[in-house]
Amino acid sequence: MCAALAGVGWYYAGEILNVEVPSEPEYDTRVVAVGDGRVTLQDTADTRSPGTVGLDAPDAYAQAGKILAADDDGVTRRLNVLDGELKQGDLVDVDGYAFPQDPDAAFEFPVTEVRVPAPLGEQPAWLADAPGRRWAVLVHGRAARRNECFRMVPILHQLDVTSLCISYRNDRGGPVDPDRIYRQGATEWEDVEAGVRYALDHGANDVVLVGYSMGGQITANFLRRSDLAAEVSGVIWDGPALDWGPAIAAGADDRGVPGWLVPIGMQGSEWRAGIDYDDLNQVTHADAFKHPILLFHGDADASVPVSVADRFAAARPDLVTYVRVRGAGHVRAWNANPSRYRRAVRRFIAGLD
Incomplete structure (x- = not known):
């Protein structure tokens, strides 16, 4: 029995650590009608998502904004086409990215791909x-x-802030971890350090860190461990995974994994990856942080429970400006209310001067 439990725990540890690739678009939502700055979409939970969502079609990309009507004919929303032409009958993927993968299609200002020297x-x-x-x-x-x-x-471009959107180990197109697993931020922070060093080497006077989900955990470890943290003036986190326990438990519940297996899998993943989840619990290490933090978190986040952000914000009210977004899912604070999000970022950046 013990051997069986150990085997199951070891397998689940692999599920926790295994590298996941970004999902490909699923073109499964029909465009019912397009015209006059509006789009009517097949009625689904995604097309009824509040705020702004992306519509990814094979030959086009658009943003669907405010819901104007919803009835038996579908969901009608404001439309902003960013690339190509969206047509009646098209099948689209409704996503939270809200911008296409190609920066030339996404923005009216130039964006280039660069290579950042990093440890791997x-x-x-x-x-x-x-x-x-x-x-x-x-x-x-x-x-x-x-x-x-x-x-x-x-938002940053309008504030004259240069943006460097980095990748890290195990990302497509870059180097991989020697064991081809995630180490939950315990080593990935070194790749953030490489990004900060690149910024400083190319003329930055100071750096703002922005982290989404696991990117929040990674940047938190950079702030606690890197000598270059002294070059950071502020931090913006969106749905950050600051405590792995609740996030892993939420993922297990979503996949139907029994709750009793979660601590066994976490312990196994500690052994396999050489990590310590107590050390990666940024809430219990909240007193280690020194930088102003703008923290966004949706109260409908099913991946990283909002209670994690609640606890961190309560632990450091002197540092944290907390924007708790009603009805927003995982890293969907911008989507829920882009205008409010922009205002919060602008105020925060202005306050760093």
């Missing part, structure tokens, strides 16, 4: 130059594409 090899990154000497290093979440950061880039 060169890593690809998107660079959006701006006139100011402040840079932002943006870090996407687990199993997310680099363009997860694109919702933030136009």
